[in-house]
Amino acid sequence: xxxxxxxxxxxxxxxxxxxxxxxxxxxxxxxxxxxxxxxxxxxxxxxxxxxxxxxxxxxxxxxxxxxxxxxxxxxxxxxxxxxxxxxxxxxxxxxxxxxxxxxxxxxxxxxxxxxxxxxxxxxxxxxxxxxxxxxxxxxxxxxxxxxxxxxxxxxxxxxxxxxxxxxxxxxxxxxxxxxxxxxxxxxxxxxxxxxxxxxxxxxxxxxxxxxxxxxxxxxxxxxxxxxxx
Numbered sequence: 001x002x003x004x005x006x007x008x009x010x011x012x013x014x015x016x017x018x019x020x021x022x023x024x025x026x027x028x029x030x031x032x033x034x035x036x037x038x039x040x041x042x043x044x045x046x047x048x049x050x051x052x053x054x055x056x057x058x059x060x061x062x063x064x065x066x067x068x069x070x071x072x073x074x075x076x077x078x079x080x081x082x083x084x085x086x087x088x089x090x091x092x093x094x095x096x097x098x099x100x101x102x103x104x105x106x107x108x109x110x111x112x113x114x115x116x117x118x119x120x121x122x123x124x125x126x127x128x129x130x131x132x133x134x135x136x137x138x139x140x141x142x143x144x145x146x147x148x149x150x151x152x153x154x155x156x157x158x159x160x161x162x163x164x165x166x167x168x169x170x171x172x173x174x175x176x177x178x179x180x181x182x183x184x185x186x187x188x189x190x191x192x193x194x195x196x197x198x199x200x201x202x203x204x205x206x207x208x209x210x211x212x213x214x215x216x217x218x219x220x221x222x223x224x225x226x227x228x229x
Contacts, residue, residue, distance in 0.1 A: 052139035094136040101165035117220030
């Protein structure tokens with residue numbers, strides 16, 4: 001899917017430590033990470049994420065991941081203790097789910113209070129539109145359909161991140177903030193489930209800017225009501 005103009009680019013750093021050696025000396029064979037180990041692990045994580053996003057948690061097997069990554073199944077058990085470990089690392093390698101809404105609270109308070117519904121929608125949906133982070137989110141939500149316990153940690157982090165964001169950008173009525181945050185979160189969750197996970201047409205093929213034009217008023221009205229008391 002193509003992204004709309006003006007969508008903030010979501011990037012996630014995934015630096016891997018290299019093998020440090022002293023000048024003039026060869027690396028010790030007894031310590032450190034063996035050459036190729038990091039790239040092989042990344043290859044496995046990428047393959048696993050593709051399968052988790054396509055088939056969910058229950059539909060993905062360790063053998064299937066090995067086949068997708070074109071590695072010996074024993075290598076997966078070498079890097080990861082079990083399938084849940086692969087899932088956790090695969091998602092985390094692409095996305096910090098606890099920081100999805102951090103950019104909304106990095107600016108001064110006054111600008112944040114303008115068009116809050118649109119800013120919330122654009123920020124969250126930008127990660128779904130970005131091909132580098134979309135598979136991780138799809139994997140979380142698709143896994144939640146069949147194996148709620150496995151994806152619960154990530155989904156809780158998303159909810160907590162959003163709730164903290166709302167407390168910052170909508171401080172008008174702290175008593176109603178939890179219910180308000182849950183309502184907006186439910187609307188966002190329903191949208192991403194239909195558009196990105198289940199790919200229901202014509203929503204799945206709708207231009208992003210057109211989607212924003214239709215969807216934002218439904219979010220904005222809640223912020224307006226919160227401001228009116």
